[in-house]
Amino acid sequence: MANILETLRSHLPRLVSGTEILRIQETMRALSEAYYEGPFQLPPEQLLNTLREYDSAVLGDLVNQLYWEQLGGGYSMDMARARKRATDESRRQWIYSVLYQWAVWLWTNYGFGENIIVTAKDAKPEGEIAEAETLKYGEDYFREFWGASRNQPVLAADKLHTLSNRVLVDGNQFLSYSASTLDGQATVRKIKPSEIAEIVTDPQDASVPWFYKRQWSVKDASRTWYYPSWEAFFSDDLEKKAEVLPKGAVRADTMRVNEERLGTAVCIQHIAHNCKEEDSLWGWPLSVAGAPWLREHKKFRENRSAVAASRAMYTWKTKVQGGSRGVGSIQSQLASAFATGGTRETNPPPVAGSTWVENPAAVLEALSQNTGAGDAKEDGNALAWMGLLGLGVYPHYGGIGDVLRWATAQMLEGPILRQWSRYQLFWSAQFRTMVRIVLKFREEYGSAGAVNGAKFATYEAEVSTDRLVETDLAAITGAVSEFYREVLVPLIDNGIVSRELAGAITARVLRIMLQALGVSDAEDVASDEAFKRKEGETEEREFVSPEERALVEAAERMIRRM
Numbered sequence: 001m002a003n004i005l006e007t008l009r010s011h012l013p014r015l016v017s018g019t020e021i022l023r024i025q026e027t028m029r030a031l032s033e034a035y036y037e038g039p040f041q042l043p044p045e046q047l048l049n050t051l052r053e054y055d056s057a058v059l060g061d062l063v064n065q066l067y068w069e070q071l072g073g074g075y076s077m078d079m080a081r082a083r084k085r086a087t088d089e090s091r092r093q094w095i096y097s098v099l100y101q102w103a104v105w106l107w108t109n110y111g112f113g114e115n116i117i118v119t120a121k122d123a124k125p126e127g128e129i130a131e132a133e134t135l136k137y138g139e140d141y142f143r144e145f146w147g148a149s150r151n152q153p154v155l156a157a158d159k160l161h162t163l164s165n166r167v168l169v170d171g172n173q174f175l176s177y178s179a180s181t182l183d184g185q186a187t188v189r190k191i192k193p194s195e196i197a198e199i200v201t202d203p204q205d206a207s208v209p210w211f212y213k214r215q216w217s218v219k220d221a222s223r224t225w226y227y228p229s230w231e232a233f234f235s236d237d238l239e240k241k242a243e244v245l246p247k248g249a250v251r252a253d254t255m256r257v258n259e260e261r262l263g264t265a266v267c268i269q270h271i272a273h274n275c276k277e278e279d280s281l282w283g284w285p286l287s288v289a290g291a292p293w294l295r296e297h298k299k300f301r302e303n304r305s306a307v308a309a310s311r312a313m314y315t316w317k318t319k320v321q322g323g324s325r326g327v328g329s330i331q332s333q334l335a336s337a338f339a340t341g342g343t344r345e346t347n348p349p350p351v352a353g354s355t356w357v358e359n360p361a362a363v364l365e366a367l368s369q370n371t372g373a374g375d376a377k378e379d380g381n382a383l384a385w386m387g388l389l390g391l392g393v394y395p396h397y398g399g400i401g402d403v404l405r406w407a408t409a410q411m412l413e414g415p416i417l418r419q420w421s422r423y424q425l426f427w428s429a430q431f432r433t434m435v436r437i438v439l440k441f442r443e444e445y446g447s448a449g450a451v452n453g454a455k456f457a458t459y460e461a462e463v464s465t466d467r468l469v470e471t472d473l474a475a476i477t478g479a480v481s482e483f484y485r486e487v488l489v490p491l492i493d494n495g496i497v498s499r500e501l502a503g504a505i506t507a508r509v510l511r512i513m514l515q516a517l518g519v520s521d522a523e524d525v526a527s528d529e530a531f532k533r534k535e536g537e538t539e540e541r542e543f544v545s546p547e548e549r550a551l552v553e554a555a556e557r558m559i560r561r562m
Contacts, residue, residue: 079277083284087170087193090285094169097294099384100287103391104168107286111423112164113465118146118431120439121460138439138456141446145438150187163190163271164427171283172196173271174212176227177437178264184445186438191268192216199270199281200226200244206279210241212268214252225252230437233267234444265445269437271430290390297383304380319363392419428463435461480509 093100122138146155153159154175167173174191191214198213209229216223226249232241233253242251252266272283287294385395394416436459443456488505491497497505 111420293387
């Protein structure tokens with residue numbers, strides 16, 4: 001009788017208030033989605049305190065309003081708040097989501113690479129006398145900056161990849177450069193994106209940054225400084241630009257080290273990735289579009305794990321003929337218990353291969369261990385597919401084996417390799433900016449520059465990164481050999497191609513081959529000068545005709561296609 005009353009007590013509310021319970025469940029689901037997706041993404045304690053202030057009628061209206069906003073009617077998105085929510089969500093995904101962590105690693109490993117070689121291209125003009133040289137090669141200064149121990153917290157081999165990781169997770173990275181005004185020697189550090197409260201731009205052009213407002217705390221003391229962008233710092237009218245700052249604003253570039261030294265020159269390089277707003281300089285995290293799918297995939301896999309664990313809890317079923325006392329008796333016999341006051345097992349489980357003995361009162365049956373894994377696999381893959389596409393990663397890169405068929409994988413390689421190639425170009429541009437900043441500091445405050453007003457010939461740089469695909473060495477060497485055997489050698493033998501032209505072709509072909517093989521100094525190893533005629537040698541023709549130049553370009557295009 002007690003069992004019957006307990007059953008009625010548990011089921012009667014559902015029979016009477018089933019509709020109300022469904023409404024409550026729907027409200028909970030709506031609030032859950034609003035919490036993760038909308039403007040009510042708050043810490044749990046703050047969310048609970050906020051909800052306690054509303055009665056049920058107001059709460060129902062709130063839910064309807066959130067649904068309306070999700071549909072886009074009558075709602076204007078606050079992009080600054082949306083970007084902050086997306087960044088907070090991205091940081092959580094970076095910690096807890098397996099797929100997101102893996103996607104960020106892929107972007108960094110493929111697009112950013114392991115071996116990054118940055119070379120300043122400034123060089124002394126030919127024929128210049130060494131003693132009259134007013135400024136050393138730009139490469140000398142940049143090598144010192146790149147390898148200096150003071151910059152290893154950012155540029156060390158085991159730290160450099162974190163630049164890419166943080167840009168992908170946060171969408172932004174701020175590099176602060178400080179240089180002594182006595183020698184122009186630069187030091188680089190990272191500033192947390194969360195500390196940059198505002199980007200002050202040109203009033204006439206929002207795409208041109210002038211200053212970055214930084215707010216942070218040091219030993220329980222809050223500070224607010226304005227850092228000039230590197231473009232504004234090296235412009236001719238920095239003080240004019242500073243007039244847009246609030247009255248009394250503290251500028252980082254005017255802070256004094258002490259009374260004797262002039263101080264430290266400071267500027268910021270802003271690295272922004274995945275910019276989504278046309279009139280904003282802020283970048284967005286990689287996971288903005290894919291975040292809901294990643295979140296659902298994580299919950300789905302966790303739920304499937306719970307289902308599998310639940311199905312594995314019991315593997316056999318015993319049918320007992322009798323009432324509750326009979327069931328209790330069998331349960332007590334099957335239970336494992338230690339003897340009171342000792343450690344001897346009074347009812348140990350049977351060993352593997354034991355024989356089950358039964359009578360009509362108790363029948364043992366095997367339970368099915370089917371967990372619906374086949375359907376779950378398809379459902380999980382569908383969620384993972386959408387999440388990975390939102391991260392710019394095709395599913396076979398995320399370990400989904402069903403799309404690893406050779407033909408399918410080959411067709412998907414092109415778009416994703418172009419994406420990561422563009423990411424390489426993105427970082428190449430950032431490193432070239434780094435070279436420009438370092439050389440300009442040296443030029444502005446270095447002893448030679450300060451005294452003689454010397455200028456670098458160029459601020460350009462060459463950036464070499466890892467190859468996206470492995471080179472087929474046999475195919476390259478075979479194609480080059482065939483080109484020389486079938487094309488170039490007959491032209492040389494017949495006098496159509498001069499020795500000078502053959503040397504120029506060979507230099508270019510070797511450079512392309514060495515670059516394809518990942519040789520960083522291919523330009524130096526296979527330079528044009530290495531294949532020029534030595535002094536005293538004669539040549540039938542002293543010039544290269546337009547036809548011969550066209551042949552050189554055609555040969556280069558041919559080799560690049562191989």
